[in-house]
Amino acid sequence: MGDWISFVVVGLGTLFLIGELLVNMRGLFGIIGFGFITFYFLDYLDPGMFFIMLAIYVIGIILIVIDGKFINDGTLATIGAVCMILSVGLSSPNWVAGLYAVIGVIIGGFASLFFLKVFKRRDMWTKLTLVDQLTGDKGYSTMNHSYSDLVDKEGITLTDMRPVGTVRIKDHDYSAVTNGQWIKKDTLIRVTHVDGTKILVSKIESDAK
Numbered sequence: 168m169g170d171w172i173s174f175v176v177v178g179l180g181t182l183f184l185i186g187e188l189l190v191n192m193r194g195l196f197g198i199i200g201f202g203f204i205t206f207y208f209l210d211y212l213d214p215g216m217f218f219i220m221l222a223i224y225v226i227g228i229i230l231i232v233i234d235g236k237f238i239n240d241g242t243l244a245t246i247g248a249v250c251m252i253l254s255v256g257l258s259s260p261n262w263v264a265g266l267y268a269v270i271g272v273i274i275g276g277f278a279s280l281f282f283l284k285v286f287k288r289r290d291m292w293t294k295l296t297l298v299d300q301l302t303g304d305k306g307y308s309t310m311n312h313s314y315s316d317l318v319d320k321e322g323i324t325l326t327d328m329r330p331v332g333t334v335r336i337k338d339h340d341y342s343a344v345t346n347g348q349w350i351k352k353d354t355l356i357r358v359t360h361v362d363g364t365k366i367l368v369s370k371i372e373s374d375a376k
């Protein structure tokens with residue numbers, strides 16, 4: 168397999184595997200992506216190393232899933248992405264093919280985001296991406312509300328902020344995010360910044376010593 172083919176095969180494999188995590192394709196994208204990645208590892212590695220590197224790549228994907236479904240702070244997702252990059256890079260017969268493979272992982276991962284514009288998004292990514300539908304029947308303020316008026320307003324957390332969660336401000340519920348800070352449920356917060364519909368909050372520190 169030519170060095171540049173590594174970019175194509177790994178890029179397509181990553182595109183469809185990450186795409187399967189982002190959108191609900193009932194496993195179709197997963198099968199296609201896994202086929203590309205398996206072909207890549209089989210072409211370069213002997214059976215022993217094949218299973219090791221494939222396992223590292225799959226573990227990377229699992230870490231991304233765990234982050235998106237349970238933690239939502241990006242830490243495990245970053246570690247997972249590094250595992251994927253290392254597995255394809257170290258499996259290459261030379262540094263040129265390895266570089267092509269690493270670029271394939273990066274571009275394939277970012278390109279998979281375009282699937283969100285075409286197919287139904289999986290529910291587990293709603294908190295991480297802050298793209299919840301803020302509809303009135305869910306208790307949220309409408310999109311037409313002037314979010315900029317919320318700056319310096321105080322409220323309370325309805326969920327744990329890790330760092331994304333839900334807050335209540337002036338009898339309305341909003342999706343909000345902290346500046347990397349984990350805040351427990353039922354904690355008083357203040358809105359420090361608003362960017363469009365993205366609300367940044369911080370914990371109100373007690374003056375009591």
